[in-house]
Amino acid sequence: MSAGGSDLSWQTQKTDGGTIFVGSGGSRDSSAGRGVPQVTVAVEHYNRMVRVLERGVPVKVALDIRARFHDEPATLNGFNIIAELPGTDLRDQIVLIGGHFDSHHGGTGATDNATGVAQMMEALRILKTVGAQPRRTIRIALWGAEENGLLGSRAYVQQHIAVRDSATQQLVRKAEYERHSVYFNSDNGTGRVVGIWMQSNDAMLPICQQWIEPLKDLGVTVLGPRSVASTDHSSFDNVGIPAFQFMVDRLEYNSRTHHSNMDVVDRVQPNDLKQAATVAATFAYLAAMRDEKLPRKPVAQGGRGPGDR
Secondary structure, three states: OOHHHHOOOOOEEEOHHHOEEEOOOOOOOOOOOOOOOOOOOOHHHHHHHHHHHHOOOOOOOOOOOOOOOOOOOHHHHOOOEEEEEOOOOEEEEEEEEEEEOOOOOOOOOHHHHHHHHHHHHHHHHHHHHOOOOOOEEEEEEEEOOOOOOOHHHHHHHHHHOEEEOOOOOOEEEOOOOOOEEEEEEOOOOOOOEEEEEOOOOHHHHHHHHHHHHHHHHHOOOEEEOOOOOOOOHHHHHOOOOOEEEEEEOOOOHHHHHOOEOOOOHHHOOHHHHHHHHHHHHHHHHHHHHOOOOOOOOOOOOOOOOOOOO
């Protein structure tokens, strides 16, 4: 069963051209079993009911919704894939790049998130091929079970970086908290990188302005100030590690491929993906070569825990 197997019920929405978006109605966390099953009526069925009602004929609809959880082996979605390019004089410090390795059940996950995985793998391959010798270690992480609630990246953060005290919600830092300089994430489809979301980290603005200057001929021009969520960089941002999501040209991601049966390899744009990998390699290398770690935002001592979506 795919990561979507944790849902209470499936929702499907059929659009034009045979695209079917497949959603979810719950998760396998503490709220499991408490939600109301949800159904999205396909356009053809809805329009038929409207036509019947317009003729004054009462409509009766019968729904048969059956939902249950299946026990899954911990090894099915319970793993992350880690590799790294060792650093030199600052090798104990880590520049982390990554994306989620699991996918939704509607298609094969080509744009969500095989393209993000491929982008980050290619970024590391580029650096290795050109003989780069970064000062900090550049580590790649391909996360499991993002679609279940960022479980892979949350587990990494909780095991290595920080946790919240269950009683006080105070942040308890772990041994590797100070070793991690930054995390760069890719999880928004197959388009070219046009910039990066700054995650409300104002101190990063002049740094990123300098970094994108040589990338403008590749179309990298935008530094979006706001915070974005709902993917793996949130696990790090919530505990104070600088963490950023690349801003990409969405193309047909929201309208066609995201969590749909159209999320297959023929939707991937190879040239855009090459550009994205080049940008990711550049950001990772520049972060690894700085004298100082990247600036951090103040972290709240209560409230959200690591990786809350």
